[in-house]
Amino acid sequence: MTQHLVDPRAPRDLTAFIAELPKAELHVHHVGSASPRIVSELAARHPDSKVPTDPAALVDYFTFTDFAHFIEVYLSVVDLIRTPEDVRLLTYEVARDLARQQVRYAELTITPFSSTRRGIDERAFMDAIEDARKAAESEFGTVLRWCFDIPGEAGLEAAEETTRLATDDRLRPEGLVSFGLGGPEVGVPRPQFKPYFDRAIAAGLHSVPHAGETTGPETVWDALTHLRAERIGHGTSSAQDPKLLAHLAEHRIALEVCPTSNIATRAVRTLDEHPIKEFVEAGVVVTINSDDPPMFGTDLDNEYAVAARLLGLDERGLAELAKNAVEVSFLDAAGKARIKGEIDTYTAGWLDR
Numbered sequence: 001m002t003q004h005l006v007d008p009r010a011p012r013d014l015t016a017f018i019a020e021l022p023k024a025e026l027h028v029h030h031v032g033s034a035s036p037r038i039v040s041e042l043a044a045r046h047p048d049s050k051v052p053t054d055p056a057a058l059v060d061y062f063t064f065t066d067f068a069h070f071i072e073v074y075l076s077v078v079d080l081i082r083t084p085e086d087v088r089l090l091t092y093e094v095a096r097d098l099a100r101q102q103v104r105y106a107e108l109t110i111t112p113f114s115s116t117r118r119g120i121d122e123r124a125f126m127d128a129i130e131d132a133r134k135a136a137e138s139e140f141g142t143v144l145r146w147c148f149d150i151p152g153e154a155g156l157e158a159a160e161e162t163t164r165l166a167t168d169d170r171l172r173p174e175g176l177v178s179f180g181l182g183g184p185e186v187g188v189p190r191p192q193f194k195p196y197f198d199r200a201i202a203a204g205l206h207s208v209p210h211a212g213e214t215t216g217p218e219t220v221w222d223a224l225t226h227l228r229a230e231r232i233g234h235g236t237s238s239a240q241d242p243k244l245l246a247h248l249a250e251h252r253i254a255l256e257v258c259p260t261s262n263i264a265t266r267a268v269r270t271l272d273e274h275p276i277k278e279f280v281e282a283g284v285v286v287t288i289n290s291d292d293p294p295m296f297g298t299d300l301d302n303e304y305a306v307a308a309r310l311l312g313l314d315e316r317g318l319a320e321l322a323k324n325a326v327e328v329s330f331l332d333a334a335g336k337a338r339i340k341g342e343i344d345t346y347t348a349g350w351l352d353r
C-alpha cells in the first residue's frame with residue numbers, strides 16, 4: 001500500500017506492453033493479497049481489530065519498520081478472516097485482481113493453519129477456497145492452484161497440522177499442488193521441517209519453501225538439502241554464494257523473486273541493490289512475483305516494470321521472463337504450452353504494430 005514503492009521510472013510503452021502481457025504468478029500470498037477495500041470492509045465488521053477501516057489509512061498501516069513488524073501487521077489482517085464466507089470472498093477477489101492483470105495462472109500460497117486455529121472449520125475452509133477457484137476459472141479464465149505453507153515460527157504443531165490438512169485424502173483440495181514454509185527465518189531452522197516435507201512430497205506435492213529472504217545462503221542450502229526444494233521463495237541471499245548460484249543454475253531451481261517486497265520488509269535496502277541481475281548473469285532461472293501486493297504498494301505489473309529496469313529488458317526480454325514463470329510452474333504440459341503460445345502471439349502482435 002506504500003504507493004511510493006511503485007517504480008516511477010518504468011518506460012511508458014513497456015508499462016502498456018506489460019499491462020496486457022499474459023502472465024503467471026508463482027509467489028503470492030492469500031491474505032497478503034487482500035485489497036484495501038476488502039481489508040477495510042473486514043476491519044469495519046470487527047471493531048475489536050486495530051486494522052484501520054479507512055482504506056487511505058492503510059498506506060501508513062502497511063509501512064513496515066522491518067520483517068518482524070511486517071509479520072505482526074500481516075497477522076492482524078489474518079485475524080480479520082473469521083468465517084468460511086470471508087475466505088471465499090477473499091479468494092474470489094484475489095482472483096479478480098489477478099485476472100485484471102492478465103494473470104492466466106497463479107499458485108496462491110495459503111496458510112490453512114492460521115484459519116483452522118482461529119476456529120474456521122477445516123472442511124468449510126477447503127470448500128470455500130475450492131468454490132472460489134472454480135468460479136475464478138469459469139468467470140475470469142484464471143487458473144488457480146494452491147501452495148499450503150507452514151508458518152514456521154508457529155512451530156511443529158503448525159507443521160503437523162499443515163501436513164495433515166495437505167495430505168488427508170478426505171480434506172486435501174483438488175487445486176493443491178505444492179507445500180511451502182513461510183514467516184520469519186531467523187531462529188526457525190529449515191531442517192526441523194524435513195519429516196513434514198517428506199510426507200507432503202510422498203503425497204505428490206511439490207516443495208517450494210521460502211529461504212534466503214531474511215537469512216543467508218546457508219538457509220537456501222538447507223531448503224535444497226533437507227526440504228528438497230524445487231523452487232525457492234525469494235532466495236535473495238543466494239547472491240552471496242557463487243557455488244549456490246551455480247547449483248541453482250545447473251539444476252534449474254528457479255528463484256521466485258519479489259523485488260518490491262524485499263524493499264518493503266527492508267530485507268534489501270534499495271531496488272538498485274537488489275541482486276536480481278546477478279541471478280540472471282549466473283544463469284539462474286528467475287521468475288517475477290508480487291508476494292503481498294497491496295501490503296507492499298505493488299502489483300505483478302509493477303514488479304515486471306521493476307524487473308525491466310533492473311535487468312534492462314525490452315518487450316522480448318519481458319516475454320521471456322513471463323515464459324520462465326509458466327515453464328517452472330506446476331501446471332500441466334498442455335496448459336503451459338497454451339499460455340506460452342499466448343505470450344508469443346501477444347508479443348509478436350505488439351512488435352508488429
Ligand SMILES: O=C(O)c1cccc(C(=O)CC[C@H]2O[C@@H](n3cnc4c(=O)[nH]cnc43)[C@H](O)[C@@H]2O)c1
Nearest residue numbers: 029032111114149151153154182183184210291292
Ligand atoms: O497464524 C498464526 O497463528 C501464526 C502464529 C505464529 C506465526 C505465524 C506466522 O509466521 C505467519 C506468517 C505468514 O506470513 C506469510 N507471508 C506473507 N508474506 C511473506 C513473506 O514475504 N515471507 C515469508 N512469509 C510471508 C506466510 O504465508 C506465513 O504463513 C502465524
Ligand SMILES: [Zn+2]
Nearest residue numbers: 027210233291
Ligand atoms: Zn512470500
